Amino acid sequence: MCGIIGYVGHQQAAPILLDGLARMEYRGYDSAGVAVRSETKGLQVYKSKGRLQVLSDMIHGGADVEGTLGIGHTRWATHGEPNDINAHPHVSEDGRIAMVHNGIIENYMEIKQQLLRHGVTFKSETDTEVAAQLLEFHYNECHNMLEAVGRVLRRIEGSYAFGIICADYPNALIAARKDSPLIIGCGENENFIASDVTAVISHTRDVIYMEDGEIAVLTAEGVNLFNDEMDPIDKPHSHIDWDVSAAEKGGYPHFMLKEIFEQPEAIRKTVSPRVREGRVVLDDLRLTKEYIQGVSRIFIVACGSSYHVGMVSKYNWERLLRRPVEVCLASEFRYCDPLVDDHSLVIFISQSGETLDTMAALREAKRRGGRTLAVVNVVGSSIAREADDVLYTWAGPEIAVATTKAYSTQLVLMDLIALYLGDLLGTIEKTEYDTILHELEALPEKLERVLASIEDVKYFASRYFNHDSIFFIGRNLDYAMGLEGSLKLKEISYIHSEAYASGELKHGTISLIEPGTLVVALGTYEPLFDKAMSNVVEVKARGAEVLALATEPLKEKMAHTADSVIAVPETHPVVQPSLGVVPLQLFAYYVALQRGCDIDKPRNLAKSVTVE
CATH class of the missing domain: 3.40.50.10490 (Glucose-6-phosphate isomerase like protein; domain 1)
Incomplete structure (x- = not known):
């Protein structure tokens, strides 16, 4: 949902921003925009309703926009209808500050009323413009952008990933996140922010995953990170090892068809490394036999297609493990007073590992004492980091909005987990165990037969x-x-x-x-x-x-x-x-x-x- 890209370096920013936004089109959006700062023209903002191509045509692929510092955004409407005015970036009243935002500011109306009393005027219906105007308000008070950002973050409630540039700071890009994904891409004499690694993979494979409450200041020369107390922090860098071609169509007319045909190989990559000498081996799972024997109930929590994986798994797991399994919609889980305790295993399934409903449900399960296991595709994602245990599907990047290979790899990984746990519990006969495992290993070949006769x-x-x-x-x-x-x-x-x-x-x-x-x-x-x-x-x-x-x-x-x-x-x-x-x-x-x-x-x- 929505896409953020930011760039600071020595290259012309606008073409890079447009390319990054194009690589995130799959996330869904209804408008797009960029803001770029240049020495001669100051802050330039271009945005439009509709597809990214409309924006690209407006600025001739970015060639018309000079400047080496900028932010871009594709918006999926929440506050206010899809139109040019509500599109991001949003600019403060004096025109010095531009901001892009993913997430929802829950107390935006309260803040807006306060700013209106101070004479601030608004152009859009969005919560994001409220944040931009609040940032200007605090910046005028303290005359320090980093301090002003900190004041804004302490004032707002809700979820956010922010990208911010200011005309007074010609070489700095500021980022902050809470409950909405944001990564930093680290290049040579250039740095990036993005909602998704696909936006920066053609420029760098060196990324930093931002955590909730963190703020980053990026320049062409480096990245400085701060926690929510504004103390400097060091963060490990991660290397993205999948090839950029994995996020391209490769001759297929649509990503969805490409990803349907990638399912045999994706399943092979998910299953094969986890089978040794005829047994399922889950090295990353730290569930002991004693713990599993003490589990009285299993919850599977997910949304959309991942929820349907849970529905299939409920039938299989209850038959193989002889334990009650409850499948819950993540959006309902934390509101239904779930019967989770320290004898509950709670499994969270998410392709992105950033699904907000699922993240909130995970935190609720942990609060109630449940043991949490994440089944996700994206390494280093928020759900993966916060769960007690995590198993990755290794499906590779999935671009089409309608999931196919992520669903299929989740399904086979849940089957592998069921075999592993059933083996610990002694609830699966050896003959059936061997048959199921053999069929999982043979699944890619049988899928290729299906795909060969369409x-x-x-x-x-x-x-x-x-x-x-x-x-x-x-x-x-x-x-x-x-x-x-x-x-x-x-x-x-x-x-x-x-x-x-x-x-x-x-x-x-x-x-x-x-x-x-x-x-x-x-x-x-x-x-x-x-x-x-x-x-x-x-x-x-x-x-x-x-x-x-x-x-x-x-x-x-x-x-x-x-x-x-x-x-x-x-x-x-x-x-x-x-x-x-x-x-x-x-x-x-x-x-x-x-x-x-x-x-x-x-x-x-x-x-x-x-x-x-």
């Missing part, structure tokens, strides 16, 4: 793309998988789509089935296949058209009732959702393609949700 999916997408409402039905693991298939479709095609447990049809939902309604029936969970078939008969009797998903051995049986069938290879039931979800991802992609949608950047959505 013509049927393309055809069905061209046949069904004009439906306005689609229902996914399934039982047990198929229901959990259907949640993700439905979400993928609605995210990028804008078709109304819902997933239901098949047995719930007769409790109300079947009233929505009428002649011509498309129902996607999932029948990959073999133990309940016959019951799934009975639900297909139910919807067919009401005139529904049924597109089914089944395993190869069950395809012919499903075809007797369904109108169309997509088949996937058979595997162990625990692993089957990892195969079944891929045709659903592809179906969503090709439906969206037929409808002419902006697949990588669907409307109103952001990759990383860093506000509540």
